[in-house]
Amino acid sequence: MAIRLGDVAPDFTAETTEGSVSFHQWLGDKWGVLFSHPKDFTPVCTTELGAVARIKPEFDKRGVKVIGLSADPVDRHAGWAADIEETQGHAPNFPVIADSELVVSKLYGMLPADAGTTSEGRTAVNNQTVRNVYVVGPDKKIKLLISYPMTTGRNFDEVLRVIDSLQLTAKHKVATPADWKNGEDVIIVTSVTDEEARQKYPAGFKTLKPYLRTVAQPQD
DSSP, rough: OOOTTBOOOOOOOEEEEEEEEEEHHHHHTTTEEEEESSSSSHHHHHHHHHHHHHHHHHHHHHEEEEEEESSOHHHHHHHHHHHHHHHHHHOOSSSSSOOOOOOHHHHSSSSTSSSSOOOOTOTTTTTTTTTTTEEEOSBBBBEEEEEOOOSSSOOOHHHHHHHHHHHHHHSSSSOTTTTTTTOOOOOOTTOOOOHHHHOOOOOOEEETTTEEEEEEEEEE
16 A cells, blocks of 8 residues: 555654564654665665664754664664774664565555565565655654665755754744745745734745745744
8 A cells, every 4th residue: 555645654663773673652742764775785775774873863963863764674773884984974764664575565555565574585676666765644644655766875964854844834924935944034835824823923024926926044
């Protein structure tokens, strides 16, 4: 079954590099990022896990928990972590799911139901669709879903940018324009009338079109 924005992120229990995790319980009332990999010891994924480890303080600052996934057993993850630290300068400092039975990959629709029940004998090419990023809100719903090809490394600065937008727009009746970055002007959503906007933003806002009004980013 395909996972769509707004769906409840499927719950699961899995072994990770930090012990057994029940996904919803592990998330608690936090935001979360789940990002998946087709196989251990793959080159692009090696750089990605190192990149997330390096910028993990940025996720922590936003109250976001991070968890990885790779379709291999947990003992292989340990050897891969050593390679990641050696080549990228940072070992994974977050749990990495050992999806050796492909349960989570199938649950999230990254692999078909008939993909089998073991990672043994499967290559990264067999698992090339296990290359997704999911951002999950405190309500356990999918807020962002991005799929990447095996040959293109993920841009985690973009993931952080989207999280900034998601957290801001969950709190205020605003949206963020194209290429928006934290601190820049935002859009007042159309459900807010001009009268309501004047009360909410006494410093004023800019009307480009009746449906397109911008205002300084709310800071509270």
